Amino acid sequence: MTRNFPWGFTRRMERSQIHRVSVADQVAGILRQRILEGELRPGTSLPEIPLATSLGVSRNTMREAVRILSIEGLLRRNIHRGVTVAQLSLKDVQEIYHLRRMLEIPAVLAGKPGRTDVFQELRAAVDAYEEAIRSRDWAKAVSCDLQFHTLLIRFHGNRRLESFYQKVIGELRMGMVLVDRSHDNPGGLVPVHRKLYQLLVAGKRKQCAAILAQHLEDSEARLGRVMAGQGPKPGARATRAKYSRAAKLPTRADGRGNSAVAGR
Amino acid sequence: MTRNFPWGFTRRMERSQIHRVSVADQVAGILRQRILEGELRPGTSLPEIPLATSLGVSRNTMREAVRILSIEGLLRRNIHRGVTVAQLSLKDVQEIYHLRRMLEIPAVLAGKPGRTDVFQELRAAVDAYEEAIRSRDWAKAVSCDLQFHTLLIRFHGNRRLESFYQKVIGELRMGMVLVDRSHDNPGGLVPVHRKLYQLLVAGKRKQCAAILAQHLEDSEARLGRVMAGQGPKPGARATRAKYSRAAKLPTRADGRGNSAVAGR
DNA sequence: CTGACTCAATTGTTCAACACTTGACAACTT
DNA sequence: AAGTTGTCAAGTGTTGAACAATTGAGTCAG
Numbered sequence: 375m376t377r378n379f380p381w382g383f384t385r386r387m388e389r390s391q392i393h394r395v396s397v398a399d400q401v402a403g404i405l406r407q408r409i410l411e412g413e414l415r416p417g418t419s420l421p422e423i424p425l426a427t428s429l430g431v432s433r434n435t436m437r438e439a440v441r442i443l444s445i446e447g448l449l450r451r452n453i454h455r456g457v458t459v460a461q462l463s464l465k466d467v468q469e470i471y472h473l474r475r476m477l478e479i480p481a482v483l484a485g486k487p488g489r490t491d492v493f494q495e496l497r498a499a500v501d502a503y504e505e506a507i508r509s510r511d512w513a514k515a516v517s518c519d520l521q522f523h524t525l526l527i528r529f530h531g532n533r534r535l536e537s538f539y540q541k542v543i544g545e546l547r548m549g550m551v552l553v554d555r556s557h558d559n560p561g562g563l564v565p566v567h568r569k570l571y572q573l574l575v576a577g578k579r580k581q582c583a584a585i586l587a588q589h590l591e592d593s594e595a596r597l598g599r600v601m602a603g604q605g606p607k608p609g610a611r612a613t614r615a616k617y618s619r620a621a622k623l624p625t626r627a628d629g630r631g632n633s634a635v636a637g638r
Numbered sequence: 639m640t641r642n643f644p645w646g647f648t649r650r651m652e653r654s655q656i657h658r659v660s661v662a663d664q665v666a667g668i669l670r671q672r673i674l675e676g677e678l679r680p681g682t683s684l685p686e687i688p689l690a691t692s693l694g695v696s697r698n699t700m701r702e703a704v705r706i707l708s709i710e711g712l713l714r715r716n717i718h719r720g721v722t723v724a725q726l727s728l729k730d731v732q733e734i735y736h737l738r739r740m741l742e743i744p745a746v747l748a749g750k751p752g753r754t755d756v757f758q759e760l761r762a763a764v765d766a767y768e769e770a771i772r773s774r775d776w777a778k779a780v781s782c783d784l785q786f787h788t789l790l791i792r793f794h795g796n797r798r799l800e801s802f803y804q805k806v807i808g809e810l811r812m813g814m815v816l817v818d819r820s821h822d823n824p825g826g827l828v829p830v831h832r833k834l835y836q837l838l839v840a841g842k843r844k845q846c847a848a849i850l851a852q853h854l855e856d857s858e859a860r861l862g863r864v865m866a867g868q869g870p871k872p873g874a875r876a877t878r879a880k881y882s883r884a885a886k887l888p889t890r891a892d893g894r895g896n897s898a899v900a901g902r
Numbered sequence: 903c904t905g906a907c908t909c910a911a912t913t914g915t916t917c918a919a920c921a922c923t924t925g926a927c928a929a930c931t932t
Numbered sequence: 933a934a935g936t937t938g939t940c941a942a943g944t945g946t947t948g949a950a951c952a953a954t955t956g957a958g959t960c961a962g
Contacts (some may be wrong), residue, residue: 396717396945421912432947434698436835437703437914453660454913454954469796477793528816532733538802586835660914696916701945704933718923718944 398438401431405439409448409459410544411513412551414462420449447545462549464601470546471594475587477539478526482583483575485529494587496525496571516550522567526586549597563589662702665695668704673712673723675777676806676815680725684713711809726813728865734810735858739851741803742790746847749793749838760789760835768828780814786831790850813861826852 408414426436440457443449451457462470485492503518520543527539566589573582674800679829708715749756765855767782784807791803830853838847 386825398945423912434948438701441702441705442709445706455956456912469798472794472796473799476796476799492784530736532736534733535737535740535808542798557941662914687943698917699915719925720943 389451397431398435398442400428401436401439402442404448405431405443406448406544409443409552410547414459415550415551416459418459420457420459422456424591429584446541448548451576460545460548462545464598466545467549467594467597467601470542470549471590473542474523475536475590477530478590479583481526481529482570482574482586483535483579485579487575487577489529492525493571493575494529495528495538496522496574499525500564500567500571503567505580507564516547519563520547522570549601645725660702661695661707662699665693665699665703666706668693669707670712670808673707674815676725679815680723680812682723684721684723686720710805710865714801724809724812726809726865728862731861731865732856733814734806735854737803737806738787739854741794741799742787742854745790745793745849746834746850748839749790749837749842749846751841753793756789756792757835757839759792760786760838762787764828764831764835767831770786771828780811783827783831784811786834793888800837813865 379496405414414420420440421431422436422440426433429436431439440449440451444451444457448460449457450460499518499522503515503522506512506514506518523542524536524543527536528534566585570586570589573579573585667679669684673748678703684704686697693700695703704713704715704721707713708844709720712724713721715721735826763786767779767786770776770778771783774781788804788807789798794800806829830849834846834853835851837849842882
C-alpha cells in the first residue's frame, strides 16, 4: 500500500523513517549497548544524577531508562541503594545453557527446508562471523555467533519465544564480556557454525542437532572454566562508572538527528 | 540464619515483612491484578492523570507503573496517544499455545519422581481447582487451572523459564477473561487435571504427556471458538476506564499497612 | 570493641511547568 | 458537497526543583 507522491516519498517511508522514539527509550538503548559491549562491567554502580547529566537528560527520564533495563534483567536495582549492572553467577550460566539446549535443539529439528529466508540469513551470519574473526574484531565476532543462534530459534516461528531468547542471550553476552578477550581459540568456532549450516540446508536435522548439542556443551564448559578462574574479586566490587559529557543526546532544539540509537 | 530476638521477632522477619517495595511496584501490582481479573478489559484506554489521582499517587509514579506493565506486555503504549490494555489476537493465542505445548510437554517428560514438593503442590492445585468449581468461583478456578500448569513447568527447574512462562500465561489469562463466564462445561477439566496428576505420580510420563497434549489442543480450540464468536466490536473500542477514588494507596503518614499488594 | 548518634550522599516521590502530538471541529476554498 | 486548512483542547513527553526516607560511614562516649 505504499502510495507514490509527486515529491518522491512514499507514505510508508514517511511513517517509518521519522524519529518517533521516546528519549527514555533512547537512553535505555545507549545504556544497553554499553552494557552488552562490556563498557559497563557487571557490578558497576550507576548513580542516577551523574548518569543523567552525562547524557544530558533529566533525572526522571534516566529513571525511566534504568527501569526499562532493570525489568529486562540487565540492571539490578536495590531499593534506596542504587542500581548496578547485573552480574551472572555460575548457576545463571547453567540455567541459560539449559535453556539454550532446550530451545535451540528442537528449533533445529523443526527447521524445514522451506524457510529459505532464514537459511540466507544464517549463511550471512556465518560469513560475517568468519570476516569478523579475520579482522580480529572480537566484539563483532561474539555478536555474529549469537546472531547465528538467534536465527536458529526463528525456525520455531514464535515471536514471543524469539524475544525471550534474545533477552536470555543478552544476559549471556554480558557474561561473555567478563570473559573479555581471553579466547583461547578465537576462530575455532567458525567451522562448527559452517558445519551446522551445511547440515541444515542438507536437511540432516538429527545430525545437526547432535553437533549443536556438542557445541553448546563445549561452549558452556569454556565459559564455566573462565568464570571459575576469575572468581569474585571483593576488592574490585562496586566499581563506580566514569562518565564523560562527550556523548550527549541531541536536544530537541538541536534537531532530530541520529535515529539509529534504539537498542537490539 | 534467622536469629531470635527477645521481643519475639527474627531478623529474617524484620527484613522480609517490612514493606520495602516502591510505590510504583505496588501500583503496577494493583493494575496487574485488575487487568488479569478482567476488571480492566482489553482495549480499555488508561489516561495517566485520572488514573494517578484515583490511586492517590503522582503522575510520575503512575508512569513508572505503566512502564512496568507495558514492558510485561499487559499494556500497549502508543507514543503521544496513551496506553491501552493489550488485546490478544487469534494469532497471539496460537503462539501462546504453541509455547505451552513446547514447554509443558517436555516438562512432564522430565518430571522425576524425586520432586515430591512439586507433586504436593500439584495435588493442592487440583484440590483447590475442584473446590473452586464446587463453589462456582470461576475466577479462582481459572487461577487454579493455570497454577497447575505453572507447576508443571517447575519440573524443568529453571527460574528464567518459569518467569517467562508465567508472563505468557498472564497474557493468556487476559484473553480468558474475554471469554468471560461463557464456559460451556465449567467443571469438565477437573478430572483431566486429576488424571494428569495421577499419571505423573505413577511415573507414566509418556501417557501423561499424551493426555496433556490433547488437553492443550482442546483448550486452544475452545478459546479460539469463543474469540472467533465475539469478534472485534469496532463500536465498543477505546472504552474509557471509570475510576473511583475509593481504593487509594495508603499515604506514608497513614501507616505501612497492606503488604500484600505486590504482584506475582 | 560496642553501641548510639550524627551527617552527608543517594534514592524515592511529588509537584508544577512547559514542549509536543494528536484528534476533532470549525472555517474556508474550490 | 468534498476536501483542505486553521484552531484548540486534551493528553502525553520531559524537565527541574523540592522534600522525605534510607543507607553507610564516621564520630564519640562508655
